[in-house]
Amino acid sequence: MIGVTIIRREEQTPSMWSGYPATQLAAWPGNATSAKGDFSWWLGITSLQREEALFPPLPGVSRPVMPLERDITLVQ
Secondary structure: OOOOOOOHHHHOOOEEEEEEEEEEEEOOOOOOOOOOOOOOOOEEOOOOOOOOOOOOOOOOOOOOOOOOOOOOOOOO
16 A cells, blocks of 8 residues: 655645756655655656746656746746
8 A cells, every 4th residue: 555645735845846946746656755756756846937947858757847937938
């Protein structure tokens, strides 16, 4: 059976991702983090405050991006 751990907003610790604060919403396995890079999958949210942002390469990792506000253009 797969367990679920709920981490309430006040218990979350944002990390820095490409110069922006990012908050992990979910990951597998449950103790994985983006900072350690030990995840099979990871879901997080960040707020990009500038017109351009650099997304560091993560070989072998698929990274779908979904804007919640405004349009974005991804350039490789």
